[in-house]
Amino acid sequence: MSESNIAVVIPCYKVKTSIEKVISDIPSVVRRIYCIDDCCPDKSGDFIEEKITDPRVKVLRNNVNLGVGGAVMHGYRAAHDDGYHIAVKIDGDGQMDPLLLPAFVRPILNGEADYTKGNRFYNLRYLESMPAKRLIGNAALSFISKISTGYWHLFDPTNGYTALHLSLLDLLPFDKISKRYFFESDLLFRLNIARACVKDVPMKAVYGDEESHLKINQILLPFLKGHLKNVAKRFFYSYILRDFQVASLNFILGFILFFFGIIFGSIEWLQSIETGEPATAGTVSLAVLPIFIGVQLVLSAINNDILNVPRAPLHPTLEDETLPPQ
Template sequence: MSNPIPRISVVIPSYKVTRHILGVIAGIGPEVSRIYVVDDKCPDRSGQFVREQCSDPRVVIIEHAENQGVGGAVMTGYQAAIAEGVDIIVKVDGDGQMDASLIPDFVAPIVNGEADYTKGNRFFDLEQINQMPAIRLFGNAVLSLLTKLSSGYWDLFDPTNGYTAIHVNAARHLPLHRISKRYFFETDMLFRLNTINAAVVDVPMDASYGDEVSNLKISKIVTEFMAKHLRNFGKRIFYNYYLRNMSLASIELPLGLAMLLGGGGYGIVHWLQSAHAGTATAPGTVMLSALPVLMGMQLILAFLAHDIASVPRRPIHRMTRARAKAPARATLPE
């Protein structure tokens, strides 16, 4: 028996995109059965604009009474799609940067059982990334490294790419009310997906920059995101290596950090004492400092190797039924 055709929906967060949103909707192909336009308290009243100007029967307008940010708008769309019983939810921006004809490419890995969540990667084609402004190129490289550490998805890149698709069974298991509502939500989504062991893959796409105005300033958010990445890294390590599972890596990380910091601190103290006295540091003291530092680095590298090898590969949407989340998941710390 052949598998039934999945019901695909698209969520479009709408804020100051009235110049482009009708074209975005028009470009969405017949494979999509529902389109949710979420007016995030747009000053241009984009929801009303689409209601008056668009006759596509697939379109559903959702309006926020207060601005919640792009993440909040997407989560509202997710909740509407889950309630309606769709199979796959695609998120497309309303500013015209994302080619709607790529929707089948984002859906295919999910339908084929290769992923629970897919996201765009504008860095796949090296010839195309020349179109990307230098500050975005640098900022995305920094954010990608931070995201690998905090999310645990070491094989992904371009973390701020908002072109995504998710299977509804994976979305049901996410704490949608906890996911960041502002610009950090794409990377926060990856952290949350890792905590439920969802399989995530990148989908190659070209960078596109037209006359749209982006509210995201990479130069301003790198430092702001740093603290949030550190927070998520700590929470992920606690969840995956202590709360839900214990392994050799659970010992390697704290032991490696203790040896690295202890040996380094011991060496620095004795080096300062020797410098103050004007004498050379004793070889034995150097060895007592260097040995734990080297062993600590080896243990930390072993932990990272284990973490990289532990990237979720098996889609969970095939192992879960369409049901509400188990209450136990809601008890996880914020």
């Protein structure tokens, strides 16, 4: 594979003030730049076609607003159909430095990863410019994402600076992947189900005066709901349907014992309050021991899950079968 097979995907929604500089900074190694006008009220697509003369730019349009995920997947499909092997997703708001692109592409070119994503937490110096609210929110989401996606070694799951080997598109159910702000986290979950190898790339984000379209109060519950659903689906796919193993039993028995101890102990505690009689040592033991054993079994299963992170890239064996020759 040569570096000439690299394309960039830029979802465009209210980015007229920044898109020109973003495109001008994209390295010459990139041969195609897909700008997706996601039914933008500012007509970003028309603006790009009128103002930007870079011959690499191709404007795509969504007839309805699909969200960042819908725009990115539109770009992925176009890049795949046009014969490109790697698609790098960069936002059009100027928060991502296009000059970092080689760092995202290199692990894929070297056969070390199928998908790379930015990590703004890798170096403490990178956190100086991050607003405190984003810092706390991303840290919390990162921990939840580790559980739902199975990529325990990753951080900053909502980071939108990514690169994907396009041979994996045939393994991803595009019609089921979230098209809104949960896109990055949901895509990681789908990549884990496909057993794709994912790697973090250290980066520094830029925060300027641009207006954020992400409202925490609007996405908090959908994010929690999405992660909970993915936890259940990943457990079923990975530990029941695909491979029933000791870790599967540890998860099941661990949760049964844990909740039995909680429920039984709560019932006995309430009865003790009503009757005024303290619980016997045997009753206390019957409540506490299942909790302790259950926690130990679940921790053992989680340790197995951490060791089970996909580490072998898929694309070296997929690209000859799924990508057209150039």
